[in-house]
Amino acid sequence: MTQLPRLPGDSGGCRDTPILKQRGQREVFCGLTGIIWLHRKMQDAFFLVVGSRTCAHLLQSAAGVMIFAEPRFGTAILEETDLAGLADAQDELDREVDRLLARRTDIKQLFLVGSCPSEVIKLDLQRAAERLTERYAPSVRVLNYSGSGIETTFTQGEDACLASMVPVLPATEARELMLVGALPDVVEEQAVSLLVQMGIGPVRVLPAPRRDTELAVGQNTVFALTQPFLGDTHAALERRGARHIPAPFPFGEEGTTAWLRAIADEFGVPDAVFESVTAAPRARARRAVAQAAEALRGKSVFFFPDSQLEIPLARFLTRECGMDAIEVGAPFIHKGIVGPDLDMMSRGPVFSEGQDVDLQLDRCRAARPDLTVCGLGLANPLEAEGLATKWAIELVFTPVHFYEQAGDLAGLFSRPIRRRDALRLEAAE
């Protein structure tokens, strides 16, 4: 019999731990960054950022570390003339879209992505999207969302993108399960296959790889989030009548089991079936985690805010890998979504929301954690100060969800620590 793992009564759980909030410089990406993985996931979509050279350079720099293939994204760079008169900017946008769609006939969905400059000059991308949808219907659907740094932080870009798709999903009365969140294909297939083996279905996924799938939504839809940063999408789905299945996030053996269990309960899957489907992969995951976690046991970890995966990952690292969390920083803490993960964590760590990066660095230096999870801008400077780091962005780009990746996930954290042990570089005394 599988139990949702919980901490006994009042001895623990971090849901009610007071949250440290500071306001200062935030060292995080803006929501545009999500385009880097979303454009790979949605194969008939193009992401057109309406922004500045900075936005184009951000995409290039964030992507440059990972890919340099011809992308399905681009930036319509605003120029002096666009800033002068707004009517022109709309015309200019139409012209760029016409050109783009004439060249790329494979595009079926076009996202106009707002940036800080487009928002500050109040360029109405919603109006543009409606106008262009009319012009290009039915072959291309044009949507808009904001990925700007004044509105969104890093993974919130994916949230905004998915949320923009929800209102235009077809309606359905069917009882269906929707998995929400962009995952690498191999991971997504594993999840769907586990659920299907339990007799749950049909299983739909948002975002779908292509526009013309059977993805639909209605009051009989129940949905589970695979990523913790999908607050707006969550709200948009509820507005369409769908119901959320709260659960811890599927990181590690325990998280995956709890996540699957919550869905299985919703669909009335008998315990015996649940056991038979999950027993083997659970055992594998446990073994794999145990191996990778050897280097992590008893070590301390400090999270800078980055992807919003911090709380579920801290839960995984403390419970399954035996680490001690010193501080868990997240850009935003949405208790309706990460509540179940907080419930499972023992009290102790500081939870912080938002950031004053200099003050947080002071705390980190004072605590001297064995491992610091942080963004790319901070990693090498901290390494140079003798602190082992794991760059957070890798967690968003690498397959880390569900059973078969649980060992890899632990491995991502243990590698920096093992490297420190492996290198013998100190000059002789």
Next chain:
Amino acid sequence: MKLTVWTYEGPPHVGAMRVATGMRGMHYVLHAPQGDTYADLLFTMIERRDHRPPVTYTTFQARDLGSDTADLFKTACQDAFDRFRPEAIIVGASCTAELIQDDPGGMAETMNLPVPVIPLELPSYQRKENYGADETFFQIVRALARPVARSARVTCNLIGPTALGFRHRDDIEELTGLLSDLGVSVNVVAPMTATPGDIARLGAAHFNVLMYPETGEAACRWMERELDLPYTRTVPIGVGATRDFIFEVCELTGMAPRIDESRLRLPWYSRSVDSTYLTGKRGFVFGDGTHVRAAARIARDEMGFEVVGMGCYNREMARDIRALAKDYGLTALITDDYLEVEAAIEALQPEMILGTQMERHIGKRLGIPCAVISAPVHVQDFPARYSPQMGFEGANVIFDTWVHPLVMGLEEHLLHMFRDDFEFNDAAGPSHHGGHAVRAEAPVAEVEGGPAPHRPEADSPRDTSGERKVGAEVIWLDAAERELKKIPFFVRGKARRNTETFAAERGVWEISVDTLYEAKAHYAR
């Protein structure tokens, strides 16, 4: 509005960051939204810096707009001063802050900080990274440099190197050595390594060495006018340019040129028999104006290539490069749109590209070897080993770097002889590059550094499927297609193209083995 996928240059405030990050004791307070902090990773990841760039961002949000973004700026500025205690501060706005018109310069002035505060006005919607660096350094020099007594010994300043510059770190060392051989010592290197205090004593030098016009020319011009410091015009990249530079320095100092070429190997390497295969290789040169000028000269005069195309992405250098191209009998390509560059390369089918990271990726796509000669750069362009571009050691490094991606001379013949050998065949790629089993049709010419993900040819915004198929009306007969496959990969693309052009020009619509060899004879040099 202009659609852009990849850009050669970042926005101008990134140029200002390159100046501030290269310096010591300088801090940059940048009015910008949070996402703009991505720029830190350029320095910490690509350049592997072990410190955060000395930049404080205000990271204002939508809810701050219209209410207290100005206060936010002042607080950030004060906090930065208290925490980092810089000797001087530069303040400015990124593209978004430029639109909300908070006037960071004016605000900082009212704060009465006890150190010089230098306001920057960098028009984000008109100019780019190099301009930003050049203008920032100029403003710093203008604000801090004072007339001071000349040093007793003959000294010079090295002007232009910045953080994130292509081989700037090693060029400084190489030039310092070269100048010391000439009896000239270095007064200040700036912006890289300089403190605001060093800027104040720039005038103690007898002249300036302008290493990189892209980032140092405005300051050199000002110093020539205001501090009576002449500056050198030759950028010493390549053998000839280095010799010219030495003469230029000696003219400025009145010393007799003493040229120690004992470490210089490029001339002999170019004359040695193995380099025969370099002769007449068709090269395409693209990058920033300064490096293109240098590379073209090396390619033609010092390695015996044929330069078949050249251009630059920085419009500031357009006039210069246009004139240079004329000397080579070419028309320069001046563009910052890498799709245009790709089209030009595709049309010319050079055997070698001397370019930037962008051209390296274009080269990968088209199966043409590429060596990087200019920014924009990537992590592998900051090698651990000493590898300058300037001076005589720079020339040696350039010889090695350019030859590396090419198939070595003797190997080229062996490939012809044993083209059906299962181990030693063209699909295996140049043997000194190790383990790539690349697809025979789209070989990857790998330059130093990690592999880029391969991708299907069609996955391109340029693949307008139609545009490119003009040649597709020419049909390859099976036997000819098989024969084509026997041609080593590094010339196959060219052979295919030449044959198709040859056939089309003669109104031949079916290519047979004969057509192939007729075309070969036609194009033989």
